[in-house]
Amino acid sequence: MPEFLQLVSVDEARGALLAGTAALTEEETIPTGLALGRVTSRDIASPADSPSFRRSEVDGFALRSRDTHAASAALPAYLSVMGEVLMGRAAGLALAEGQAALIHTGGHLPDGADAVVMVEDTQVSRLGEIEVLRALAPGENVLQVGEDVKVGQVVLAAHVRLRAQEVGALMGLGVTHTPVVRRPRVAIIATGDEVVPPEAAPDPGQVRDVNSYVVEAIVLRAGGVPRRHGIVGDDEGALREAARQALDESDALVITAGSSVSTRDMTVRVAQDLGPPGVIVHGIATKPGKPTILALAGGKPVLGLPGNPVSAAVIAMLYVAPVVEKLLGLEPAVRLAALRARITRNLPSLAGREDYIPGRWIDRAGEIWVEPIFGKSNLIFTLVRADGLIRLNADVNGVAQADWVDFIPFSGLALT
Amino acid sequence: MPEFLQLVSVDEARGALLAGTAALTEEETIPTGLALGRVTSRDIASPADSPSFRRSEVDGFALRSRDTHAASAALPAYLSVMGEVLMGRAAGLALAEGQAALIHTGGHLPDGADAVVMVEDTQVSRLGEIEVLRALAPGENVLQVGEDVKVGQVVLAAHVRLRAQEVGALMGLGVTHTPVVRRPRVAIIATGDEVVPPEAAPDPGQVRDVNSYVVEAIVLRAGGVPRRHGIVGDDEGALREAARQALDESDALVITAGSSVSTRDMTVRVAQDLGPPGVIVHGIATKPGKPTILALAGGKPVLGLPGNPVSAAVIAMLYVAPVVEKLLGLEPAVRLAALRARITRNLPSLAGREDYIPGRWIDRAGEIWVEPIFGKSNLIFTLVRADGLIRLNADVNGVAQADWVDFIPFSGLALT
Incomplete structure (x- = not known):
């Protein structure tokens, strides 16, 4: 176990985690409607071919294109109308020389026909006869068999x-x-002697579990099946046992730390021992989320999230959701998902560290700006007011008001 | 019934539809976890207040700030450590003058204490005693009762x-x-003699229903409960009866037209007679989707979608999803959801008409561009390759390569 945090960059950290996470190979066949x-x-x-039959693309008359050779408004071609193609039926007609058939958009082209003249390009000369006012090319206004899909x-x-x-x-x-x-199963364990379930009335010194539910929702939205395994106190043996069992039944494991340093250290030791290679990242050059723990246990990703709710939520969005996507065989696209927007005020940041600041959309005369939202990082309500995360990349030393910044809307993070 | 299409702008059309759609007032109380x-x-x-007790924000020693008056590294304050606050427990301690207690982040502040000194700002002088190397202000490093939420x-x-x-x-x-x-119920009816269910093997002249399933998925994603009412042939009486019954049981009705003009006219007549005020928009200055029908029947929205799959899908995204949001009491934010991106090629458009062209993200050296996808509008696979819709507003006459355009990512349209 490293005595000092070895900080790695966000890209390295996520890259290492995802490189070690194999896509699931199990599949199931389900009704497409579900x-x-x-x-x-x-x-x-x-x-099958689509369309499976020759279809008219317009309302008009099916005909043999050669019968319209050199036709014009001045010298129309005269065709006798020998029937109508009904919608939803086989045409049941065959055109002979000089014949046409009334047809509707989507109708089945009769045998012998190879083009459709639009009704606007015809005139009725007398009952049962039309004048075609222009020449048609073979295939004109006809959707061929297999033209969409073969x-x-x-x-x-x-x-x-x-x-x-x-x-x-x-x-x-x-x-x-x-x-x-198959939907990836993600086990979730909360730790901390001070953490009680939401339905409990906390005594002094106790707080309700927030992080399990935030992670649960993020896993669900990303397309995984979250499995909450409850709260484990600051007892390394109990956490070890709970983690082993949870990981056995699942494809990935998320442990949310309590707020004290001791539970974090305990999480590191437990993650290290779950299987090789163990902890691969302990500390990321990012804020929030520096004390994040990333591990791999026999090909299964294990994530130790910081205890405070904002950090846990941000790290879950940026690391847990991509893990679910990778398990599904998708290419996690967190970096691509960033959009550009102008920022409403100056923001300081430290070069060498990637910062994520909650922000909300502001409509300034039709232009979209993004406004940072400040608040103590233990207040989940900071995120409640936000539409996404402003990202300040590691190569910048803060941004000035009206600068363009990367913005990752929550809606773009792991969508179902 | 208007003999000529009265085209209205997209904003007018959507505005009129949403203005006539009342938010549902029925509610249900469900587990927050679901x-x-x-x-x-x-x-x-x-x-309750949150936090419900005074908590330490750091690892250190709880103390009485007045005991550190004028303390410094040169002239530290000496305090005796009379105990430790355990995580998850009431402190169970009361500090007298000159006393301190070991405390962890999130720990319960003992009676008598009003500040916490970080462990870095202390030295252990001898067993059971610390030197405090700086003066503390009252409340320093303490989260007060109700500081997050009262x-x-x-x-x-x-x-x-x-x-x-x-x-x-x-x-x-x-x-x-x-x-x-309550989740809004949206009834869906497909029309057209040529339309058969997906599980049928279509005969020549027949096509499978696509639109019901696209609308179903869009309603579901927007937070509604879709109810498919099957396929009705080109029979006005049957459609009238099906529409009336479907609307009775639901909060909104979507009718997807067959490809022929006759089914569209039939849909207009049926929508007109479902209840006052009837059809409010018949034709929108937009492409695709010009023949869209918007109606209100006794406060319930009724939408007639064009028959071809791409048009139906686009109109469902831009009108049906906002209807679901309005029924939920949300402010539909389709216009705000547009982001700005540069376009990879010239695109023509008609001033006075709002165009929506499927497009996909292209990453050009880290900058996001958007590339239009062309294809016949009856090919749903055009949308399969797309990440969203490029919007060309009614006041432009086409755009040139590298121009900035509005782009509505599908992920930003009606999210669960």
């Missing part, structure tokens, strides 16, 4: 998170069941 | 959506059950 927010476990190929074509790659449009697209191809990655 | 993504139905006041103080206003930090903050105050707005 798969919103889940992640594909394999490439998904289309079971049978066997991969329409969704493995490790894509399903949003509304993916669910709809799969349904449209008849993929009513989808193979998805 | 309330992630739900919306508070009333102000929530703290049931009993009765409103900690969360009505109509706030609970994120991880709100759940944790409430738990920390012992608010283990939270009053939330």
Whole structure:
């Protein structure tokens, strides 16, 4: 165990943790209608051509393009209308030379037809006959079989998170069941003699558990299954036993420290002994979250979060959510998720340290600025007023009012 | 029924729809641990002071500040250590003049003590005695009772959506059950003789329902309860009956049109007759989505979506999701949700019309650009490749490569 904190950069710390975290290989096949927010476990190929039949793209008349050769408003082509294609039915018609059929957008092109003239480009000359006022090219206004998607074509790659449009697209191809990655199980243990459950009436000296519930919600939103394992007091043997059992049943473990230094040291020793390689990062050049502990136990990530609620929440957003994404086989995109916004006031920071300051959107005459929110880091209500985190990178020495800064909206962190 | 489309602007259209949509007043009280993504139905006041006892903010010694008057490294104050405050316990000590007690971060301040000196600012002189190397002010390093939150103080206003930090903050105050707005029920009806369920094998002329499932997912993500009422053919009586029944049981109704003009006209007539005032917008100056139908039937919003999947999805994101938010009592923030990014290529647009073009993030040497994705608007896979929507406002006549544009990330649209 290192006697002094070896501070590593945020990128190194997260990189080391995620590099040691393997994507889950277990999959399950579930109804696509219930798969919103889940992640594909394999490439998904289309079971059929789409469209599966030649469709009209417009309202008009299906025809044989050669019958309109050199047609114009001055010299229209005359075609006899031999029927109508009903919506939702096979055309059930075959065009002979000089024939056309009324057709609607999405209608099935009759045999013999190879183009559709828009109704605007026709005139009714007499009953059962139309004048076509322009020449049509073969295929014009026709959606060909397989033009959107060909049978066997991969329409969704493995490790894509399903949003509304993916669910709809799969349904449209008849993929009513989808193979998805099993949801990662993340065990959560709170520590500290002073910590009691929220439903308890705390005695003097006691505080209610906040961190387990914040981490639980962050895991849930990232697509994992949180499993709270309650509160363990400042008893190394008990924590060791609880941690081993929790990690056995789960894919990752989060331990939230009590507020005293002794519980943190205890967490380090327990994380070190859960399995090789043990603690890989003990101390990150970041604020809040310097005393964060990152470990790997036989390929499973173990995170020791600082005790104070704001630090624990920020570190959970920036490290626990990406771990869930990595377990799902996604590329955690925390750095990309930062947007640029101008800041409403000066902010000091220390070069060499990456700072995260809660901030909120301010609309200044249609332009989005971001305003830092200050407050003691043990007050979770600081985060309640915030829309996201302002990031001051390690290479800057503070920013001035109106400077552009990175802003990570909470909505961009691990989405279901 | 208007014979010609009366196009209104996006802001007018959405404004009129939301102005006529009343927030639900029904509430339910649920376990806070299950309330992630739900919306508070009333102000929530703290049931207690937080902290509920005087806590140390540091590791050190609790003492009486007057005993350190004028103390310095050269002339320290000598205090006798009469005990230790254990974590999670009432201090159970009272300091007399000249006494101090060992205390940890978060520990309960003993009676008589009014400040804590950090361990770094002390020296052990002999067993049971410390030298205090500086003077302490009353209250220094002490978190006072109620300093975070006072009993009765409103900690969360009505109509706030609970994120991880709100759940944790409430738990920390012992608010283990939270009053939330009932989830709005949104009925969904698909229309079109050509539309069949995803599990069917479509015959020529038939296509699978995509739009019901896209709308379902968007409603779910926005915090509503979607209720699919299946597919109704091009039969005005049947649609009228289905719409009336669906709206009876729900707080809003979404009808997705078939691809033919006749189903759209039928939808207008049905929406008009569901209740006063009927159709309020029939045609929006926007692309895609011009033929969108917005109606109000006795205070309940009714939306007729265009038939093609991309248009339906975009309109659902921009109008259905805000309706769910309004029903929840939230301020729909679609306009604010737009971020600024530079565009990778020229894009034409028509002044007077608001365009939404699917786009994806591109990382150009650490700077985020947005690239438009082109594709026929009936191909839902265009949206599968997109991260959000580029918005070209009605006052512009296209944009040039490297211009700044508004970008609405899908992740910023209606979040749970």
